Amino acid sequence: MATHAEKDFFHLNVSVHKALKGIEGPLKSKHARSIIIIIHRSKEAQTFWSLITRQPIMENRFTAWKFCHLLHKVLREAHRCVLQQSQKHQKMILEIGKSWGHLHDDIGYCIKAYSKLLVTKLNFHDKNRFYPGNLIIPFSEILKASDRDLNYCFQLCVEIFDYLEDIIALQVAIFSSINTYRISSMTQPGQCRLAPMITLIQDSNALYDVSVRMMFKLHEKLPNDVLYGHRERFAGIFAKLKLFYNNVRPLQYFNDLITVPQLPDQSPNFKSQVEFGSYVPPVVVVPLEPDPVVDDLIDTNFPNAEDNTDHVQQDQILNERINALENIVEDKSDMIIQLTAKLDEWKHNYESLEQSYKQDVLDLQRSNTSLCNELASVKEMCSNMRMEKDELELQLTNNHIISQKVVEEEEKQKLSSEKFNKLKVMYTQIRDEHINLLRQHSDHSKSLNKEKQLNSELLLQIKELNNELLKNNETMECEKANNLKLLQQIEELKAENARLETIQRDAQALRATLDATDLKLKQKEIELEELEAKLYEQCDIIYTTTTDIEKGEDVLNKVRSIWPDLLKLIEVVENDDKNRQFESLAKEIQKNLNGLNEVVQGILNNFEKSVDLDKLIEIELKEMDAAIEEAASKIINLLSKSRENDNQIKLEVNEKILEACTALMECIKILILKSRVLQQEIVSSQKGNATANEFYKRNSQWSDGLISASKSVAKAANYLVDAANNAVNSESGQNFELIVAAQEIAACTVQLVIASKVKANRNSENLVNLTNASRDVTKATGVVVATVKDGNARQEQQQDNDLRNLTPSQLKTMEMEIQVKVLELEQSLQSQRLKLSAFRREHYQKTEY
Known part of the structure; x- marks a missing residue:
């Protein structure tokens, strides 16, 4: 009879194989759910990873895409051990993303972005061990874990922003693939690409809520200038996240799967702590999925009671039932913990909102009373002014001087009336603001009443869960009573x-x-x-x-x-x-x-007495220039001799070859000139107060590279001249030595260019000129090789034409001569191979100490 562990392994293998089928369709939730249940039961993820490595992830792109989605769900919902045991597989995840990212395909870019997000999630949980996989945690526990350290909170904000940016990058890749190929969300290809959006929304919502609370906490303790970069980065993430939710909301595929959270129209104002009181965290609701039917995960059938002596079989059956009940109890307790955490969070939000509203009402009442007092004082002033006006009018009839005073008093009265009107306008504005705030208060109170109703519903659910727990406990006590006899036997075995x-x-x-x-x-x-x-x-x-x-x-x-x-x-x-x-x-x-x-x-x-590197480099460069000049003159002399001695076809071939060689030598001259200018620039810009000799000694490896490169160029130029001379004077028509010489001199010039580039400034114009000159040398080398091959083909064609004029006896003798040459060449090839192997063997023996 199979053990419980063997059954779990079998069902895990089947579920992984079915979940990662290479079909263009979404990941089936029942397979993912069964994998998560088995990991919860076994409390280890090594078996899961051993099965993942056997799947064709590198052969099928849809298998790789479903693997990323499955791993994301397992990291979120499975046992906490998955987060620690998956850390060593980060390299494999990145390799999957790189290999599929090289394909210019829509799903390949998505796999690359998803693998980067998974590695970011693993690193985030590795640095913050207190975070669960689903990222749902009360803010008070974060502060408790950080010991209210502002530096830790500052760094945690940066890590959350990195996490959110990777989520946004993945959803951008998914939507770009759908929009590029115009895929509908209700088709299998569309659902295959859109299925991971649910986990992305769940992660981003939790991270957004924590980042908002953390930013308000940092602005409460730190000055605003220090957090300018955090505010700018949060504003950019907020706009992209809101666009992401707005793009997902109208899609018909997500109507029954998730309710997308609603973000505010504008980013929160972290400079004002009053706004934190009106902050409402966004809510994501995912309908509960029915538990998948997994055959034989829990064996609930008891065997017949005929064989009472088979205690081992009874022990296995009882252990299976106890483990199943314990898993159910653990799941229910996790749900209770999550619901209580939500209740505490909503209570905290309600209390903070209530305090902020009370404070706003008190402030408005104080401002209202002060304005009323000011209005009463202004009315008293107006009444006094009227009394004075009447008295002054009476006196005005008696005295002209008094009339002038009356005019002045009237002007003062006008000024006071203008002040009164301004105060009246201010009073009306403040009154309107007060009315608006009271309306907002009523709206918030309505929302709080809705939250209270939700809390009551959650409390009812908790009571139901507690009743189920009590029933489960009663069944477990009954089974424990039946197992006492078996436990006594187990204790005896434990003693042994x-x-x-x-x-x-x-x-x-x-x-x-x-x-x-x-x-x-x-x-x-x-x-x-x-x-x-x-x-x-x-x-x-x-x-x-x-x-x-x-x-x-x-x-x-x-x-x-x-x-x-x-x-x-x-x-x-x-x-x-x-x-x-x-x-x-x-x-x-x-x-x-x-x-x-x-x-x-x-x-x-x-060594210190003999080495003078600046002079040595100068000597080697001069010798290289002399060798190049001498080689160019020799090629020109060969061209003139060929025009005097050769026939028509060979003359044309030799002229083209030698002209290509002279063009190559001219390009090499320009390259050497540009390299010398760049070398002088490097020495003058980097030597500082030191001499050139001291600079070369400090950078001895670079100096040795320049010397060896210049020597190689000089030797290659002489070899090119010898090869050209042999090509002109030979009668065979095969000029392969000239091709090798041209390629060798091009390689030596590349070595010189690389030796000059090592210490050069990347933005230098001389470096750009040297690079262009190197490209011209490469092109000239290609021209030489093409010219030689064309000349060989023409000469072989001429020899074929000459063979048609020969007699049968002459053809037979030529065939015998060719066979003799073939045997001689094969024998020489064998001897040269033996010499090469002996040379390598001797070289290896000398280099091994």
């Missing part, structure tokens, strides 16, 4: 196992001591091998860099003579033989080391 464990511990202790001694011996061997390798590396550097070969061989021989004495000395130390043999070996080694030091010091002194 404890005895066996004590014996195993003793054996492990002995193994540990043996392993420790083995490690010490291995460490000593490794240290000796490292010393040997370092010593031979230093000797190899001295042997290859010195110009005096005898002194280099002397250094190598002395090192080889020291090594056997060192081995003997180590054996003496290990055997604790402190006698005359130890002293004699130490003196001998000291003597050899002193001699080796003197030889190396002498080589160093000679």
